[in-house]
Amino acid sequence: MDVYRAIADPTRRAILDELVDRSGQSLFELCSRLIMKHGINSSRQAITQHLDVLEAAGLIRTRREGRWKLHWFEGGPLKAIGERWPISTDERELEK
Amino acid sequence: MRIHLAGVLVDDQEKALRFYTETLGFQLKHNIPLGRHAWITVVSEEAPEGTELVLEPDEHPAARPFKEALVKDGIPYTSFAVDDVEAEHERLTAKGVRFVQPPTDLGPVITAVFDDTCGNLIQIQEEKPQP
Numbered sequence: 001m002d003v004y005r006a007i008a009d010p011t012r013r014a015i016l017d018e019l020v021d022r023s024g025q026s027l028f029e030l031c032s033r034l035i036m037k038h039g040i041n042s043s044r045q046a047i048t049q050h051l052d053v054l055e056a057a058g059l060i061r062t063r064r065e066g067r068w069k070l071h072w073f074e075g076g077p078l079k080a081i082g083e084r085w086p087i088s089t090d091e092r093e094l095e096k
Numbered sequence: 097m098r099i100h101l102a103g104v105l106v107d108d109q110e111k112a113l114r115f116y117t118e119t120l121g122f123q124l125k126h127n128i129p130l131g132r133h134a135w136i137t138v139v140s141e142e143a144p145e146g147t148e149l150v151l152e153p154d155e156h157p158a159a160r161p162f163k164e165a166l167v168k169d170g171i172p173y174t175s176f177a178v179d180d181v182e183a184e185h186e187r188l189t190a191k192g193v194r195f196v197q198p199p200t201d202l203g204p205v206i207t208a209v210f211d212d213t214c215g216n217l218i219q220i221q222e223e224k225p226q227p
Contacts, residue, residue, distance in 0.1 A: 022200070026170020028209070029197045036202035044169070067167045068196050068217075 003077045006057035012050050014038045019060060019073035026068055027051075099147055101137070104173055105154035105163060106214035109136055112151040115213050119191050122149065154215060163215045170196050172209050172219035181206040181222040 007013055011034070018033045019025060025033075031047055034040040042050075051071060054060045058077045062069055106112035113136055116122050122138035125148050133155075137148035154160055166173060178184045181199045185208050189195065196217060197209035206222045 022198075026196055026209075028170035028172070029200065032202055032207065033200070036204075065196075066194075066211075067164065068170050069168050070170075070196075 001053060001056035003057050003059065003080065006053055006059055007078075009050065009053075011040055011042060011047075012054055014040060015047070015050060015054060016059060016073060019071060023072045024065075024070045026070055030071065101148050101150050102174065103150035103152045104212070104214070104216055104218075105159050106151050106212075106216070107154055107160075108214060109134055109151055109153060112136075112212070112214045113138070116149070116151060119188070119193060151214075160215070167211075167215070167217055170209060170217065173212075173216040175207075175219040175221050178220045178222055181208050181220055184208070184220055 007016070014034055015030060018030060018037070021033075027044060027048065030051075031044055034042070034047065051060065051062075055062060059074055061072050061074050063072070064070075104112075113124065113127070116138050117124055121141065123141050123144060125137045125139045125144075126135055128135040133153045136151040138151065139146060139148050154163060163173070185195060185199050188210060194211045195208055196211065197207070199206055199208045204224055204226070206224065207219055209217050209219045212218050
């Protein structure tokens with residue numbers, strides 16, 4: 001799954017926003033935040049599919065914590081974007 | 097018609113009674129032995145004549161897989177109203193209660209979700225005054 005397709009969807013970007021706000025969320029907490037803070041009232045199944053896409057792109061990771069499953073944000077794959085298109089070539093010059 | 101009872105399915109009624117009274121602070125209303133189990137209800141001390149919460153055995157074979165699936169996704173079995181979620185979170189954490197979701201501001205409400213130690217997650221909810 002490529003990172004560009006993963007972040008092309010506004011719901012998936014909202015999921016990442018919420019996981020940056022607090023890492024280690026259950027599906028229930030994520031869905032509550034999406035509906036209450038973003039007006040996104042997709043079904044839990046639909047959100048699970050979005051999470052699968054984000055996980056395949058390496059943008060989130062999941063872990064069983066006791067009896068519940070939590071989701072964490074992983075920013076690593078986004079670094080490739082900044083490396084491919086630096087903010088400005090001048091900036092690169094300055095770093096030298 | 098009135099809503100007189102609500103229930104939670106618990107894996108151990110005695111343990112549940114201790115958690116719901118000693119830890120959460122509800123009051124025992126009924127404890128009537130019924131064979132291997134008992135009819136146990138608790139009430140809020142703020143509303144002793146209000147809705148009773150039945151601590152029901154989760155013996156039905158479908159009950160445990162159902163509860164485990166809810167817990168895995170962090171879905172609370174039921175929700176209680178509190179005046180101050182932050183204060184309850186602090187009070188219950190000090191008593192060793194485990195929260196899967198700390199107090200979270202969702203706009204009109206603040207919620208948190210904890211483990212009742214009997215196989216359920218429970219949400220507490222504070223309604224914010226409307227501007």
